[in-house]
Amino acid sequence: MTHPLDPVFSALADPTRRAILTMLLEDDMAVTDVAEPFQMSLAAISKHLGILADAGLITRERRGRVIWCKLEPDALRAASVWMQGFGQFEPVDLDAFERFLETELSDPPDAGPDRSDQSSDDRA
């Protein structure tokens, strides 16, 4: 892992971690709340968050008992810039954008948050 881009792409390669980033896009979240929609242990989510943090994609800040996770888009932008180097494609392409949405919804049953209803959830 010599190149600084390695841990970023490596972190993005996991659908759980991408789902977490998507959730954090909406708002900062506590670790427990991040873990809630997933069918895996809190420890597993904690590891995923560690990987995301090591890649610089998120930061974590303790406030009392709770650790808040915050998206850090700068690392993402660095990777994005690398890919733009290959781009004969423009940054904001609506067609590609809808393809993105389409693929996001085709998430497998237990690999991502079920965004249809998230009751019993109160943050902040």
Next chain:
Amino acid sequence: MTHPLDPVFSALADPTRRAILTMLLEDDMAVTDVAEPFQMSLAAISKHLGILADAGLITRERRGRVIWCKLEPDALRAASVWMQGFGQFEPVDLDAFERFLETELSDPPDAGPDRSDQSSDDRA
């Protein structure tokens, strides 16, 4: 590896593979020529090329004894667009984003990249 973006980011996570993509950005290359600058076996490079091909990032075409590797930027674009979603922080409204998602899903999109314009070869 259920999500179509998984193999793409996974392929990009390796510096050798990113280097190969960069080389192919310049021109199509034979497998042996791809392998030449690396300090690993030809078989290892062949595996890397297989991974890149499975991710849709390159295609390979046999011409005589030689297999030519060609960059396919469309898969890269899909990943790039996913990341662009995070770059758009300010103007992006998550609710509108999800509404957009719903409407786009009810409208079957024409199924993605199919650019098979193979010009006749020249180099031998």
Next chain:
DNA sequence: TTGATCGTCAACCGTTTGGTTGAATATCCA
């Protein structure tokens, strides 16, 4: 202080990854 909650750590486990080597296949050339 006691007890519940939040999150990580440590050890473990099966699978995947990234490399090796040697044999196999396919094609060109003489």
Next chain:
DNA sequence: TGGATATTCAACCAAACGGTTGACGATCAA
């Protein structure tokens, strides 16, 4: 035909990955 070149295949290996469980340190609330 036979030999050289181009590439993959198969078996193997150590290391990393993604998950589990149980114990642990912190913090809040009573």
